[in-house]
Amino acid sequence: MTTKALKSTATASQILPALFAVVLGLGIVTLTGHVQASTLHDAAHDVRHATGFPCH
Amino acid sequence: MFSRILTSALFAGAVAGLIIALLQLFFVQPVLLHAELYESGALVHFGADPVTAHPELPGLFDEPMRNLLSVLFTMLTYTGYALLMVALMSIAEGRGHAITARSGILWGLAGFVTFHLAPGFTLAPEVPGVAAADVGARQIWWFATVASAGLAMWLIAFGSNIVAYAVAALLLLAPHVIGAPEPDVFTGPVPTEIGALFAARAFGVGLAAWVLLGAFAGYFWQAEGQRAEA
Numbered sequence: 001m002t003t004k005a006l007k008s009t010a011t012a013s014q015i016l017p018a019l020f021a022v023v024l025g026l027g028i029v030t031l032t033g034h035v036q037a038s039t040l041h042d043a044a045h046d047v048r049h050a051t052g053f054p055c056h
Numbered sequence: 057m058f059s060r061i062l063t064s065a066l067f068a069g070a071v072a073g074l075i076i077a078l079l080q081l082f083f084v085q086p087v088l089l090h091a092e093l094y095e096s097g098a099l100v101h102f103g104a105d106p107v108t109a110h111p112e113l114p115g116l117f118d119e120p121m122r123n124l125l126s127v128l129f130t131m132l133t134y135t136g137y138a139l140l141m142v143a144l145m146s147i148a149e150g151r152g153h154a155i156t157a158r159s160g161i162l163w164g165l166a167g168f169v170t171f172h173l174a175p176g177f178t179l180a181p182e183v184p185g186v187a188a189a190d191v192g193a194r195q196i197w198w199f200a201t202v203a204s205a206g207l208a209m210w211l212i213a214f215g216s217n218i219v220a221y222a223v224a225a226l227l228l229l230a231p232h233v234i235g236a237p238e239p240d241v242f243t244g245p246v247p248t249e250i251g252a253l254f255a256a257r258a259f260g261v262g263l264a265a266w267v268l269l270g271a272f273a274g275y276f277w278q279a280e281g282q283r284a285e286a
Contacts, residue, residue, distance in 0.1 A: 014150045017058035018143035021065065025139030032133045034195055046122070047129040050084040052172055052181035052258050054194035 057146065060284060064276035065142040069135025072272045076265040077130035081116060081123055083261055087254045088184060089113045094246045095185030101247045109249070134269055141167055141273050148214070149277075157275035164270020165263075166209040172262040174205035174228065178236040181258035183251045186244040189237035201231040 032044050033053040041048075041055075048055040090113060093099040099107050116123060141163055145155045153159075175198045182188060208227035211220040244251070 011150075013057060014147060017061055018146050020058060021061045021139045021143035021146075025065070025136045025143065028132060028136030028139065032129050032136065034198075036191065043125045044129040046085060046088060046126045047080070047133060049088055049182060049184060049254075050080045050126075050258055050261065051130075051133060052176045052179075052262065054179060054188070054191050054198055055182060055184075056188065056191055 060277070060280045061139070061142050061146055064273060064280045065138040066135060067276040068142065068269060068272035069138035070131055072138070072265065072269040073131030073134035074127070075268055076134055076261065077127040079261045079264060080130060081126065084254070084257045085116075085123070085126070086113055087250060087257055091183040091185055091246045091250050091254065094250070097245070101245060134265065137167065137171065138269060138273050141270065142277055144210075145273065145277055151214075153214075155274050155277050157271045157278070160270040160272070160274025160277075161267055162213075162270070163274065164267040166213065167270060168263050168266035170206040170209050171202055172259065172266065174231070175201045176255070176259060176262075178232050181255045181262075183246055183254040185246045186251065187239040187242045189239050193237040197231070197236045201236075204228070204231060 031040065033048055033051065035041075045055065090111065093111060093113075094101060099111060101107065145160075145163065149155045178201075179194060179198065188194065204227040208224035211224040211227070215221060215224065
């Protein structure tokens, strides 16, 4: 394996887990902060206001 | 690598989230409950009679389910933010930048600017009952502003040349020059004193929240790394 290939493997092994964590994190924040389904909205209502998300 | 990100983010999100939830319940929730009395019409601003500025408000333990849900959702929200932050921390560390609880404070400040101050600079934290444009349109503007502010903070932190700083400044300014969706008419029944206090409290608790989250994320990231090496 060449040095270049080694380097790109190292980068991929760093980037992929980070990318997956970013997608998971964005998913959670979208769910708790932005999805307008009424049960979710009512449960998260006070937090959405206090955290500065657009709520209603 | 992924388990280190996940574990540090879960710890940081849970610990910081719990403290933030208590700060919100103590400092933000009473202002929100006060505003809801005007939103529901129980109190009327500029009605026939003067209204007391200190009405009876439900206490912390009068609505246990509502407040428990708030604690849960605050912890969840900040765990989501922690995942984003620790993921970026792992990339920064891979490029040779030290990640500690101390440097985490700077990460927290950048997070506050990205997720709280930048969108809130034009779409101020809303007290219940304010007039606002369509929620879908505001959400699109919120996400776009957060994305451009986040990129700007990364360029300021790691760009290290004048072009990067100039692009960052443009990214920070553009959403506010373009403008956010605004309501056509003002219909909010809540006194301006309550609305102003709410925005100030939301920003203050938000700043504390992000600094705590950054410090804990840096701390747990380092602790998990040492545990993995041991």
